[in-house]
Amino acid sequence: MLQRLRESKSAQGTILALPTTIWLFVLLIIPLILTMVVSFGRRSPDGGVIYTFTLDNYTRLFGYSTDCPDGQASCFDPLYVNILGRSLSLAFNTTLLVITLAYPLAYFIARAHPKQRNFYLFMVLIPLWTNFVIRVYAWMMLLRKEGAINIILGWLMNLLHIPFAPLEMLYTPGAVLVGMVYEFLPFMILPIYTSLEKIETPLYEAAADLGANAIKTFLRVTLPLSMPGVVAGTILVFIPVMGTFIVSDILGGRQVILVGNLIQRQFLDARDPTFGSAASLILMVMTLIVTYFYTRKFGFGEEIVVA
Amino acid sequence: MTSEFAVEMRDVVKRFITPEGNEMAAVDHVTMQIKNGEFFSMLGSSGCGKTTSLRMVAGFEWPTEGEVYIEGKAMGHTPPFQRKVNTVFQSYALFQHMTVYQNLAFGLEMEGAKDDEIKKRVGRALEMVQLTGMDRRRPRQLSGGQQQRVALARALVKTPDVLLLDEPLGALDLKLRKEMQLELKALQQQLGITFIYVTHDQEEALTMSDRIAVMSKGKVQQMGTPVEVYERPSNKFVADFIGESNFLAGKIKSISGNEASVFIPSLNAELAGMPISDGLVKGEEVNVCIRPEKIRIAEKEAVNQNMFRATVTNTVYIGVDTKVFVDAHGAKLKIWEQNRISRLDPKSFYTVGQEVWLMLMPENTLILKKD
CATH class of the missing domain: 2.40.50.100 (RNA polymerase II/Efflux pump adaptor protein, barrel-sandwich hybrid domain)
Known part of the structure; x- marks a missing residue:
């Protein structure tokens, strides 16, 4: 038996893959099937699920409403479509902003003296040692009306004798964006750094030698060679931003509701698991579609594969 | 070709700060005159200053003292992309995200050459290094010897006044290296371009060069034809290092x-x-x-x-x-x-x-x- 295992590569592979396969089956595949089944069900008056097959949850999500103001039988209610759209655009904006901030920093670290690089990377990672929720709360302390930013601004304005009313920063889309960018920045810096660090100095020299100035070298050599890092970072940032609800919950309050918040409330407040399940599946499908088109264009962020 | 010399180094010094904080002269008062159309080698063991000298001609480093002249013009702090010299790197430094064709076209695009001209010149360069038909391959799909030829063609396609070669054959096996030595020499004679060739391999230097500068500790120990440096070494170091x-x-x-x-x-x-x-x-x-x-x-x-x-x-x-x-x-x-x-x-x-x-x-x- 052991002898046969030693000789058979495929048996070895099966055994190595088994724990993860079981894990994924029990904790991903089965719940996913359950979610799908529930999403086609109907809410029972006590917050349970009546198993049947109806598309009501989905039509509701896309704006079909029977609760109309002017007595019509049905009308279009953009509430949930807006939430979906807001989530999507916030994820796009966050990703773009994170790339813009992360790329120069990653470039700086990658070109720094090797002895200093580890220190800089350490600095990037330090925030991750603190709990995600606590960091979001810290932003609340900074952004609220009596928060640190307003206190400092007020003090400065007072010094300059300019009248100052504390800024309303908390519970705005901007606050959510700032929080998201802050939370996910390290996940973009690290993969970009990794791909930039792999570019050897002679390549920059070769570009210069062949007549390229700094800008052309960046556009034609540095950027394409670091794209795998940008792609990997984008996947690491875009997908969680689409689904997370903590940042928008704490920094957005009731003003900025995302799909994540919608799902959370359906399960906890509204006690409608069928509608929550439908929203979960739509979120997944949306994420998959975006990721699919993105990776089809740019790949999965792997090494440049030879054709 | 206005000047008698393709490249001239006048009393060039290059100092670096070592990690321990000491100052060290990698190149120590080097003067060389390299004639147009010459196959000139800088020969020495690692750390002798040959690569640093070459890098100063290319423009990757600037002299601490002294001056480098290319075609009679003082280079000062002229950046590499404004010098009419091209380099074949020891590691080849090929762009892995580009095909062989794109690698060669890169330098011509930087000059602003038109597409049909690029096509013609790249084709000719590939023919010259016997890589016709390989233009759509990626560098990683090529053997070491082929990559070496791509690196050579990428530099030559720019028709530089001076070609700088930094141990270009170092990564090849012995037999291929010997073939390439003769091929490079033939190519140099056919094109009439000045070659400055850095190597630690004395046999390679003797085989290919019109003149050799034997270097040690940042200084030129002797400069002369292969026969001169072998038969009339000017000091014990040269006599010991060569042969x-x-x-x-x-x-x-x-x-x-x-x-x-x-x-x-x-x-x-x-x-x-x-x-x-x-x-x-x-x-x-x-x-x-x-x-x-x-x-x-x-x-x-x-x-x-x-x-x-x-x-x-x-x-x-x-x-x-x-x-x-x-x-x-x-x-x-x-x-x-x-x-x-x-x-x-x-x-x-x-x-x-x-x-x-x-x-x-x-x-x-x-x-x-x-x-």
């Missing part, structure tokens, strides 16, 4: 005209009639240098004043030659004897302990200043 040499410490006994007699304590004998170079005076301590292949072994004494008795201490048969190691009154010498006759009998070669006579032809010896 192999026997050194005998001695003292000049007398000088008459262009000839000198040198007393060698270890042989307890005087070597007479040796050619003398300038600047040597009577009574000076010197090194007498003799190449191992230039010592003759005789079975019995002939009428010659520069003959010495010696005992064979070891022999090594290496096919072309037999290396004979002898002891002459305590002076250890090595002698390369060419195996001109085919024979299998080991006794017909020299045997350990055998007494022989060594013949040192005065014209084959060289008197070098003591370092």
Whole structure:
């Protein structure tokens, strides 16, 4: 038996893959099937699920409403479509902003003296040692009306004798964006750094030698060679931003509701698991579609594969 | 081509700060004049300053002191992309995200060449390095030798005035390297471009170069044709670095005209009639240098004043030659004897302990200043 295992590569592979396969089956595949089944069900008056097959949850999500103001039988209610759209655009904006901030920093670290690089990377990672929720709360302390930013601004304005009313920063889309960018920045810096660090100095020299100035070298050599890092970072940032609800919950309050918040409330407040399940599946499908088109264009962020 | 020299380095110094914080001159007052159309090599072991010198010509480094001239123009802090020189890198530095064609086209696009011209020139360059048909491959799909050719073609397609080559054959196996040496030399002659070639391989430098600068510790030890640096090394370092040499410490006994007699304590004998170079005076301590292949072994004494008795201490048969190691009154010498006759009998070669006579032809010896 052991002898046969030693000789058979495929048996070895099966055994190595088994724990993860079981894990994924029990904790991903089965719940996913359950979610799908529930999403086609109907809410029972006590917050349970009546198993049947109806598309009501989905039509509701896309704006079909029977609760109309002017007595019509049905009308279009953009509430949930807006939430979906807001989530999507916030994820796009966050990703773009994170790339813009992360790329120069990653470039700086990658070109720094090797002895200093580890220190800089350490600095990037330090925030991750603190709990995600606590960091979001810290932003609340900074952004609220009596928060640190307003206190400092007020003090400065007072010094300059300019009248100052504390800024309303908390519970705005901007606050959510700032929080998201802050939370996910390290996940973009690290993969970009990794791909930039792999570019050897002679390549920059070769570009210069062949007549390229700094800008052309960046556009034609540095950027394409670091794209795998940008792609990997984008996947690491875009997908969680689409689904997370903590940042928008704490920094957005009731003003900025995302799909994540919608799902959370359906399960906890509204006690409608069928509608929550439908929203979960739509979120997944949306994420998959975006990721699919993105990776089809740019790949999965792997090494440049030879054709 | 306005200037007589393609590249000139005038009293160039390059200092670096070492990690310990000390200042170190990687290149120490180097002056070189490289003629148009010349195949010029900088030869030396690692750390001798050859690569730093080349990088200063390319523009990747700027001299701390002195000046680099290309085609008579002082380069100052001119960046690499504004110099009419191109480099073949030791690591090739090919763009992995581009095809072979795109790698070659890159430099031409930077010049603003038109598409059809790029196509024509890239095609010609690929033909020149025998890579026609490989234009759609990625560098990683090519063998080491092919990648080397792409690197060469990418630099040559720009038709530079001067091509800089930084140990370009270092990563190739011996056989391929020898082929490429001859090919590069032929290419250089065909194109008439100045080549500046950095290598630590003396045989490579001797094979290809019109002139060689032998470098050590940031300084040029000797500059000359391959024959000059091999046959007339100007100091002990060069004599030792290029080929192999026997050194005998001695003292000049007398000088008459262009000839000198040198007393060698270890042989307890005087070597007479040796050619003398300038600047040597009577009574000076010197090194007498003799190449191992230039010592003759005789079975019995002939009428010659520069003959010495010696005992064979070891022999090594290496096919072309037999290396004979002898002891002459305590002076250890090595002698390369060419195996001109085919024979299998080991006794017909020299045997350990055998007494022989060594013949040192005065014209084959060289008197070098003591370092």
